[in-house]
Amino acid sequence: MILYPRSKINLGLRIVEKRDDGYHNLESLFCDLTNPCDILEIVESDNLSLSLYGEGLDCNLNDNICVKAFNLLKDDFNLPGAEIHLYKKIPSGSGLGGGSSDGAATLIILNRLYNLNIGFEELCAMSAKLGSDCPFFIHSNSSKEGEITTILAKGRGEILEPIGITLLKDYKVKLVNPDIFISTAEAYKGIVPKKPSVPIEEILQMPVEMWRDNLYNDFEYHIFKKYPQLKRYKEELYSEGAVYASMSGSGSTLYGLFKD
Numbered sequence: 001m002i003l004y005p006r007s008k009i010n011l012g013l014r015i016v017e018k019r020d021d022g023y024h025n026l027e028s029l030f031c032d033l034t035n036p037c038d039i040l041e042i043v044e045s046d047n048l049s050l051s052l053y054g055e056g057l058d059c060n061l062n063d064n065i066c067v068k069a070f071n072l073l074k075d076d077f078n079l080p081g082a083e084i085h086l087y088k089k090i091p092s093g094s095g096l097g098g099g100s101s102d103g104a105a106t107l108i109i110l111n112r113l114y115n116l117n118i119g120f121e122e123l124c125a126m127s128a129k130l131g132s133d134c135p136f137f138i139h140s141n142s143s144k145e146g147e148i149t150t151i152l153a154k155g156r157g158e159i160l161e162p163i164g165i166t167l168l169k170d171y172k173v174k175l176v177n178p179d180i181f182i183s184t185a186e187a188y189k190g191i192v193p194k195k196p197s198v199p200i201e202e203i204l205q206m207p208v209e210m211w212r213d214n215l216y217n218d219f220e221y222h223i224f225k226k227y228p229q230l231k232r233y234k235e236e237l238y239s240e241g242a243v244y245a246s247m248s249g250s251g252s253t254l255y256g257l258f259k260d
Contacts, residue, residue, distance in 0.1 A: 001109050005038040005101035006140050006149075007090045008133070009173065009248040009255050012200050012215040017193045023132070023156045024193060027200045030097075030133070030157075031168055032140040032149040036175075038102055039087035040066070042109045047081040055088035065099050068130055069106035077116050093181035095249030097137065103130040104137035124160075132157035152201065163201065171208070171243070171257040176233045180252040182223065187250030190222030208257065211244045223251050230254060 011029040018024050038054075048070060050061055061067055066084050073079055084106070090098030104127050111118045118126070120142070127134035135158045140149040148168050152161040203214045224231040230247060233254045237245035242256030 001043075001113050002039065002041045003105045003109055003141060004034070005040055005090075005098070005105040005137070006032045006034055007036050007096040007098060007101065008032045008136065008140065009096070009175075009253075010217065010246070011150075011211075012203065012246075013217040013219065013249065014196050014200060015188075015191050015193045015218045016195050019156075024188065024191065025155055026153065026157060027196070028153050028157070029163075029200065029204060030136045030140075030149075030151050030153050032137075032143075033096075033173060033175075036089045036091075036096070036098075038090050038098060038105075039085075040102060040105050040109065041085040042106065042113060043083040043085075044113060045081040045083040048084075049081075050084045050086070053085070053087040055091055065103035065130055066106045069103045069127075070110065072126060072129060073107070073110055073116065077114065079110070079114060082110065082113075091177050091179070091253070093183060094177055094253040095182070095247065095251045096175075096253055097133050097249065100131045100133035101137040101141065103127065104134045105141045107134075108138065108141055124158075128156075128158040134158075135160060152204075163204070168257075170260055172260050174237065174240075174242070174256045174258060176237065176254045176256075178227075178229060178233060178252055178254075180227055180230070182227075182251045184250055187219050187223065190226075191218060194218075208243050212238075215244070215246070217247050219250050220247050223247065227252065 013028040016025045124135040124138045127138050143149050152163050234245050237256035245256040
C-alpha cells in the first residue's frame, strides 16, 4: 500500500508560553502542500524492515519515526511485521514537517493494511505520541487528492481547530530551501515565549497584504541572527513580488505567497 506524505508550511508561528512538561504552547496555521511530498510504501510481512531512499537520513532503524509508529501499534494489535519503503523528498530539518508526516502516514497505512479499525480521532491521539505535528498530518494525509488542509494549531501543535481558510487556492507558494539543517532543539534554544497582543485568528482575517507587518514566525528573530543568509532569502522573495514571505516552522525553508 502506497501513500504520499505531504509537507506543510506555517502561516504565522507564535510561541506563547513554556509548559511545565518542558514543551511550549504555540499558535500557528498549518497548511499542507502536495509538493514536495515523500513516497511511503508498506507491504505485509512477518518481519520488520526499513529501506530508505532519496534525501539522506542520519538515524538508525529504531530512531526512524516510521519504525516508531509501527512499534506504537505492534503490541496492542499483535502486528507480525512490515516491509517499509520510504523515499524522502522532503528535506530533513527544513521546517516542512516531513518526519511528522511520515510517522502519521505510517499509522494510516498500517491501520488500513491490517484492518485495525482504529477510529480517526483515536488515530490522531495516538499520533501525538510520535510528535506534536503528527495529528495535523493524520488530517492532511487522509484528505482527498487536490484538497488543501488548513488547520489552526494550538497547544504543542496537537490541538487542532479547522477554521475554513482556503486562501492558498488563490496563491502560488514558492519554497526556498537553503540546505541548512536546523534541529528542533537548536531552534527552541533561543526562543523567549510571549503571548501576542492580537490573537492569530484575528490577523489571519486581515487582507494578506497586511500580514507582512502583523503575522510573525517567532523563530526568525534568533535564527536569522545565526544564519543571516536566511533573512536575505526572505527579502529576495519580497523583491520578487511575494505578497507574504516567512520562514516555515523552525526553519530553514523560506516560502513566499504569490498572487495566482
